[in-house]
Amino acid sequence: MTELRGTHGPGPGHILTELFGTEGLERLEVYRAHGGFEGLERALGMEPAAIVDEMKASGLRGRGGANFATGLKWSFMAPPDGGPRYVVCNADESEPGTSKDRYLMENSPHMLLEGVLIACYAIQSHQAWIYIRGEYDRPRRMLEEAVAELTAAGILGERPLGHNYALDIRLYRGHGAYICGEETALLESLEGKRAQPRPKPPFPALKGAWGRPTLVNNVETLSTVPWILRHGAAEYSKFGTEKSKGTRLMSVSGNVLRAGVYEVELGSTFRHILYDLAGGTPAGTQLKCFWPGGSSQPVLRAEHLDLGCDIESVAAAGSAAGSAGCVVMDDRSCAVEVALRLCQFYAVESCGKCTPCRVGGNWAVTTLERILSGAGSQSDLELLDRIQRSIQYGRCLCPLGDSVGAVILTLMNNFRGEFEEHALRNECSPKRAQGVAAGV
Amino acid sequence: MPALDIAQEEAGHLSPEAMAEVAELLNLDSGYVEGVATFYSLFHFQPLGRNHFYVCTNLACMLRGSADIVARLKQQTGLSEARQVTSDGLFSFAEVECLGACEYAPMMRYHESYHYDLTPELIDRLVEQAREAAHD
Numbered sequence: 373m374t375e376l377r378g379t380h381g382p383g384p385g386h387i388l389t390e391l392f393g394t395e396g397l398e399r400l401e402v403y404r405a406h407g408g409f410e411g412l413e414r415a416l417g418m419e420p421a422a423i424v425d426e427m428k429a430s431g432l433r434g435r436g437g438a439n440f441a442t443g444l445k446w447s448f449m450a451p452p453d454g455g456p457r458y459v460v461c462n463a464d465e466s467e468p469g470t471s472k473d474r475y476l477m478e479n480s481p482h483m484l485l486e487g488v489l490i491a492c493y494a495i496q497s498h499q500a501w502i503y504i505r506g507e508y509d510r511p512r513r514m515l516e517e518a519v520a521e522l523t524a525a526g527i528l529g530e531r532p533l534g535h536n537y538a539l540d541i542r543l544y545r546g547h548g549a550y551i552c553g554e555e556t557a558l559l560e561s562l563e564g565k566r567a568q569p570r571p572k573p574p575f576p577a578l579k580g581a582w583g584r585p586t587l588v589n590n591v592e593t594l595s596t597v598p599w600i601l602r603h604g605a606a607e608y609s610k611f612g613t614e615k616s617k618g619t620r621l622m623s624v625s626g627n628v629l630r631a632g633v634y635e636v637e638l639g640s641t642f643r644h645i646l647y648d649l650a651g652g653t654p655a656g657t658q659l660k661c662f663w664p665g666g667s668s669q670p671v672l673r674a675e676h677l678d679l680g681c682d683i684e685s686v687a688a689a690g691s692a693a694g695s696a697g698c699v700v701m702d703d704r705s706c707a708v709e710v711a712l713r714l715c716q717f718y719a720v721e722s723c724g725k726c727t728p729c730r731v732g733g734n735w736a737v738t739t740l741e742r743i744l745s746g747a748g749s750q751s752d753l754e755l756l757d758r759i760q761r762s763i764q765y766g767r768c769l770c771p772l773g774d775s776v777g778a779v780i781l782t783l784m785n786n787f788r789g790e791f792e793e794h795a796l797r798n799e800c801s802p803k804r805a806q807g808v809a810a811g812v
Numbered sequence: 813m814p815a816l817d818i819a820q821e822e823a824g825h826l827s828p829e830a831m832a833e834v835a836e837l838l839n840l841d842s843g844y845v846e847g848v849a850t851f852y853s854l855f856h857f858q859p860l861g862r863n864h865f866y867v868c869t870n871l872a873c874m875l876r877g878s879a880d881i882v883a884r885l886k887q888q889t890g891l892s893e894a895r896q897v898t899s900d901g902l903f904s905f906a907e908v909e910c911l912g913a914c915e916y917a918p919m920m921r922y923h924e925s926y927h928y929d930l931t932p933e934l935i936d937r938l939v940e941q942a943r944e945a946a947h948d
Contacts, residue, residue: 374928377915468871468910506854507866507911509924547813548853550909564813566851625872625914632915667871697914699871713874717909723851 378475378633379621385611385637387599387619388592392479398514400521403482409527411601415490416535423494427597429605431617435472436462436553436590437666437695439683448577449495450585457497457585460562460576461488461594463504463511464552467666468717469697472621473591475633477504477511480595481518487594489532489539490601495587500541503558506548515543550721554770555588557723568725569770592621612638616682620696624650627657627702636681643677646700657702661786665694667714668775670782671701691782706802707787708794711779712740718776729773732763736776748795756780756791816849825856853908861897861904863942866921869907872914881918882907884932888939902946903939 380392396402403409415423428443449457461484465473477484488500504512519541522528530538549567551557556570559581580586596618600608609617616638622645625631629651636645646652646662653659661671664681670691672679679685686693701710719733736759739752757780764777784791793799815838819830826849835842849855865885869878882905886892889903897904913919916928922938 374916465912466910469914470910471912471914474912505912506852507908507921509921510926545813545817546852547817547855548908549851561813564848566848623914625917626875631872631917663871699875699914701875705875710871710874713869714871717870721909 376479377631379635380479385619385640386635387608387611388476388483388595388621389479389635397480398478398482398518400482400518400525403480407602408482408598409486409533411598412486412489412493412527413533415493415601416533416537420494420496423490423601426600426605427494430600430608431605431612431615432593432596432600432608433616433683434590435592435596435620435696437467437668439693442589442593445577445589446491446495446587448575449587450578452496455584456499456582457495458581458587459488459491459495459497459500460555460558460581460586460588461500461502461591462553462555462558462588463502463508463591464546464549464558465508465591465695466505466550466553467668467695467697468714469623469625469663469699470666470695471623471625472633472696474508474511475621475623476591476595477508477515481511481514482522483598484591484595485515485518485522485541487597488541489527490597491587491589491594492539493537495585497587498538498540500539501544501562501581502541503544503546503552503562505546505552512543512545519543549723550717551723551770551772554772557770558588559586566723568723571769613680613682613684615684616693620681622681622696622698624698624700626662626698626700627653627704628700629654638682639680639685641678641680642672642698645681646677646698650700653700653702657704660701660703660705660707662701663697663699665692666697667699667717668771668778669694670778671786673786704802704806706794706800707783707790708740708744708800711783711791712737712744714779715740715776718772718779722772726768726770726773728763728767729776732759732773733776735759736780743791743795746794746798748798750796753784753791753795756784760784813848813852816845816855820855825859827857858895859897859901860895861902862946863903863923863939865903865905866908866911867905868909868911868913868917868919868921870910872910873918876917878918878930880932881920881930881935884935885939888936900946902942 379389424446432442434440532539552561552567554569557567561567576586612618619637622634634649659674664686683693715736719737722729722733724730760777760780763773815834820826831845832842835845894906918930919928
C-alpha cells in the first residue's frame with residue numbers, strides 16, 4: 373500500500389482523518405465498528421427539515437472551491453413535487469494542486485457514501501449520483517466495492533437501516549474535462565453532453581439534472597456531514613473561526629519537504645501548515661510565493677505566512693481560499709514559465725462556450741511563448757495586461773475565464789521584474805542564480 | 813458516455829464507425845456523438861501505444877521536475893512528441909493536466925494506476941519491463 377502523506381490518526385482538529393490509517397477502514401464492517409452509519413441512523417430518525425437546520429447551525433461551507441454555506445444551499449431546494457430529485461456528488465477533483473478528495477475517497481469511501489445518503493434524505497431525494505473523474509481508477513474501484521457492500525447490507529435499497537425510505541447511489545465516470553468541476557457543466561456531462569456550463573439562474577436547486585431539482589456538493593463537504601450528524605452542529609462549530617467553522621483538508625504540494633494532505637482547524641496559519649506540517653522549502657531555497665486555494669487564485673507571499681487559512685483572512689489578503697490546494701514555489705522557479713504552463717492549462721480546458729475565455733486563453737499562451745522565446749517586447753507586456761482585463765470581471769459564464777486572467781494578473785503584479793527581463797532583455801534571474809550556485 | 817466507454821474499451825480507441833454505431837444504438841445523430849466524444853480528453857481517436865503514459869506536467873509536478881520525466885520518457889522510447897506511437901506499437905505518452913495526487917509529485921497514470929515519486933531511473937525500469945513483457 374502507498375504510504376499515506378498527510379493527516380491520519382487521532383489528533384487535535386482531526387475530524388475527518390481521525391480513523392485514516394485504520395486497517396480495513398474501506399470495508400463496511402470496520403467502518404461501522406468505528407461508529408460509521410450512526411450519523412445516517414440518527415438522520416433517518418429526524419425530520420428532513422431539522423437536518424437542514426442542523427447543517428445551517430454547523431456553519432459548514434462548501435469545500436469545492438466556492439465556499440458557499442452548505443445548509444443554505446440545501447434549503448434552496450425546490451419543495452418536493454412527487455417527481456425525481458437528485459443529490460450529485462462532485463468528485464471531479466481537478467483544480468491544480470488539489471488532491472484532498474482523492475485522499476478522502478481512498479481512505480474512507482463509506483464516510484463519503486454515508487454523507488451522500490444523509491443529504492439524500494435531508495432534501496427528500498431517493499437517488500444520488502457520484503460523478504468521479506475518469507483518471508481516479510482506484511477511488512472509483514473502492515467506491516464501487518463500497519456501494520456493493522451497502523447494497524448487500526441493505527443500507528442501499530428499499531429499507532435502509534429498517535427505515536421506510538428507499539435510497540440508491542450510482543457512480544458516473546467522467547472522461548477528462550476540468551470544466552466538470554463547475555456544477556452546471558458537471559450536470560451537462562452527467563446527462564451525456566459536452567460539459568459546457570449553463571447560465572444561472574435557474575440554479576440546480578430548482579432545475580438541475582434532467583431539469584429536476586438537484587443538490588450538487590463536493591466530496592469533502594459530504595464527507596463532513598456524518599460527523600456533524602453524529603456529534604451535533606454545536607460540537608462542529610466549536611472548531612474554526614467565527615465565520616469559517618470546522619476543519620478542512622489542505623493539499624500541500626510543490627517545493628516543500630513533506631507534501632501531504634493536512635487536516636487543520638480553519639484559522640490555522642499558513643506558517644503552521646506550510647512549515648510545521650509540510651516542512652517548508654528545501655534547504656538553500658527561499659519561499660517565492662504560494663497559491664492558497666488552487667492555481668486559479670491569486671498568489672500570496674512570505675509576508676502572508678502568519679495569516680489564517682480561514683475564508684475571510686485569505687480574502688482580506690486579496691486571494692481566495694478556493695479548494696485549499698496550497699502549492700508552494702521556491703525561488704528556483706521562473707514566474708513567466710509558470711504563467712505559461714497555467715495559461716496552457718486553462719486554454720486547453722476552456723469549454724469554448726464564452727468567447728473571452730476561448731480566445732483569450734490562447735492569446736495569453738501565444739504571447740507568453742513569444743516572451744519566453746526571447747522575441748518579446750514592451751507591447752507584449754501591455755497585451756498580457758489587456759488580455760487579463762478582457763477575460764475577467766464577469767465576462768464569462770463560469771469562473772474558468774476569470775482564472776486565466778487571475779493567473780496573469782497575480783504573477784505579473786508580484787513578479788513584474790521577471791516578466792520585464794524576459795520580454796525586454798531575454799534574461800531569467802532565477803535561472804541565472806541557479807547557474808551561479810551550481811558553479812556553471 | 814458509458815456507451816462510448818464500452819466502444820473504446822473494445823477497440824482501444826474510437827473510430828468514426830464505432831461512434832456511428834453508438835449513435836445508431838442510442839438513436840442520436842452521429843455528429844452529436846462525435847461532438848461529445850471529442851470534448852473529453854480520455855477518448856482517443858487514434859490507437860495508442862500498448863503502454864501509454866499519462867504524465868502530469870501541471871503546476872505541482874512541474875515544480876518537482878516533471879520536465880525531466882518527459883525528457884527521459886522521450887529518450888527511452890524514441891518518441892518525439894505526445895500522442896505519437898512507436899513503430900512497434902509499444903509506447904505512447906501524453907502530457908496531462910493535474911491528476912490530483914500532488915503530494916506524490918512528480919507522478920503519472922500508467923495502466924490504470926498511479927505511479928508516484930517518479931525519477932528518470934524509474935522511467936528506465938518501466939520502459940524496460942514493458943519491452944521484456946512484449947518479448948515474452
